[in-house]
Amino acid sequence: MxxxxxxxxxxxxxxxxxxxxxxxxxxxxxxxxxxxxxxxxxxxxxxxxxxxxxxxxxxxxxxxxxxxxxxxxxxxxxxxxxxxxxxxxxxxxxxxxxxxxxxxxxxxxxxxxxxxxxxxxxxxxxxxxxxxxKQPTETALLAINGMLTNNSPKQFIYASLFTLSVRSVVNLECWLEAMYGISAKVIPFTGGWRYVKKDECCQLGNPQQKLSTAPMIGSVRIETQSHFDVILGPVFQKESYIFFQQRSLLEEIWENIRYYVGPALDFTIYLSINSTGFTSPPLGKHLLGRDLYIGSPSHSKQYLVKLPAPKI
Structure with a gap:
C-alpha cells in the first residue's frame, strides 16, 4: 500500500x-x-x-x-x-x-x-x-452570437464577425478567406429564378384567383435581390483539383455560407482558376471545362468554373 x-x-x-x-x-x-x-x-x-x-x-x-x-x-x-x-x-x-x-x-x-x-x-x-x-467564456460568447449550435471548433475565432445584427458582404468575404486561406469575392444582386406559390398565381376560370388578387402570370419570377455569387480564387490549376475531388470540402463551404446568410437567399459558388503555364492534356484523361480545352486555349489565363451544389 x-x-x-x-x-x-x-x-x-x-x-x-x-x-x-x-x-x-x-x-x-x-x-x-x-x-x-x-x-x-x-x-x-x-x-x-x-x-x-x-x-x-x-x-x-x-x-x-x-x-x-x-x-x-x-x-x-x-x-x-x-x-x-x-x-x-x-x-x-x-x-x-x-x-x-x-x-x-x-x-x-x-x-x-x-x-x-x-x-x-x-x-x-x-x-x-x-x-x-470548452471554456465557459467561449460558450457564453458563442451563445450570444448565435453560434453555439455550430460544431466547428474554429468558430470562436471568428465570433466578432457575427456580432453585428446585419450580416454584411464584407464579413462573409473575411470569414471565407480566414477559414480556407483563399481570396473570396461576393457579388450581390445577381438575380435568379424563383418558384411562386400557387396562391399568388392567376388561374383562368378560377374566381378565387383573379388577376387583381393574384397578380402573377406564370409559375416563376426573377428576383434580383434573392441571389448572389461567391467567387473563390484565383487558384492555380493543380490547386483547384481539391475542390472537385474532395466533396467534403465543398459541402463544408456550402454549409458555412448557408449558415451565414440563412435559408432565404440563394447563391452560386464559382472557382476562379489561373491556367498560366498549364498545357492541355490529351483526350480521355481529364474533364472538359475543368482542365481540358477543345481547340486553342483563350488568351485569358483565368476562367470561372461553377461548382456544383452538393446534396445536403
Whole structure:
C-alpha cells in the first residue's frame, strides 16, 4: 500500500480538485473519473477530526485512489448516522475483521462524496474551467452570437464577425478567406429564378384567383435581390483539383455560407482558376471545362468554373 501526501488537509474539495488535475489525461469527464479512479469513504474513527481529509492511499496493482474523509459522510464523528452505528461498525471491523457493514455503507458514502464535489464544482468557476474542454467564456460568447449550435471548433475565432445584427458582404468575404486561406469575392444582386406559390398565381376560370388578387402570370419570377455569387480564387490549376475531388470540402463551404446568410437567399459558388503555364492534356484523361480545352486555349489565363451544389 502506497500512502500519498495530503496536500489540502483542511479542504476536501481542493484535495479532490488537485488529484483530478493529475488524472485528466484522457477525454473522460470528471464524473467518470470520480467513479472509476476514486474510492471515497468516511472515517470510522470517533476521535476529533484533524482536518477534512484523513488519509489518501493506493493499493499495489490497483489504480484506484482511496480517500478517507471526515467531512460529512455517514460514519464517524461528523457523520450523518448516529454514533451507535459507528461504534458497532468499529467493533465488527477491528474485533471480528468483518468489513461487510462498512463496505455496504461505503457504497453510499462514495456516491454522496462524488455528488457533493460535482455540486461544489458548478459554483466555482476556477474548478469548472479546469474540467471543461470548452471554456465557459467561449460558450457564453458563442451563445450570444448565435453560434453555439455550430460544431466547428474554429468558430470562436471568428465570433466578432457575427456580432453585428446585419450580416454584411464584407464579413462573409473575411470569414471565407480566414477559414480556407483563399481570396473570396461576393457579388450581390445577381438575380435568379424563383418558384411562386400557387396562391399568388392567376388561374383562368378560377374566381378565387383573379388577376387583381393574384397578380402573377406564370409559375416563376426573377428576383434580383434573392441571389448572389461567391467567387473563390484565383487558384492555380493543380490547386483547384481539391475542390472537385474532395466533396467534403465543398459541402463544408456550402454549409458555412448557408449558415451565414440563412435559408432565404440563394447563391452560386464559382472557382476562379489561373491556367498560366498549364498545357492541355490529351483526350480521355481529364474533364472538359475543368482542365481540358477543345481547340486553342483563350488568351485569358483565368476562367470561372461553377461548382456544383452538393446534396445536403
Amino acid at each position: 502506497a500512502v500519498k501526501d495530503v496536500v489540502s488537509k483542511f479542504n476536501y474539495y481542493q484535495q479532490v480538485r488537485l488529484l483530478l488535475r493529475k488524472l485528466r489525461r484522457s477525454h473522460s469527464s470528471d464524473a467518470i473519473l470520480l467513479n472509476e479512479k476514486f474510492q471515497i469513504t468516511s472515517t470510522l474513527s470517533l476521535d476529533s477530526p484533524n482536518g477534512q481529509v484523513e488519509s489518501i492511499y493506493q493499493n499495489e496493482n490497483d489504480t484506484t485512489i482511496h480517500m478517507v474523509v471526515s467531512h460529512n459522510g455517514l460514519t464517524g464523528t461528523m457523520g450523518a448516522l448516529p454514533v451507535a452505528y459507528s461504534e458497532w461498525m468499529i467493533e465488527r471491523y477491528y474485533r471480528y475483521s468483518d468489513c461487510s457493514a462498512k463496505a455496504f455503507i461505503s457504497i453510499f458514502d462514495h456516491r454522496l462524496y462524488c455528488l457533493d464535489y460535482l455540486t461544489w464544482q458548478k459554483h466555482y468557476p476556477c474548478a469548472l474551467f479546469e474540467s471543461q474542454a
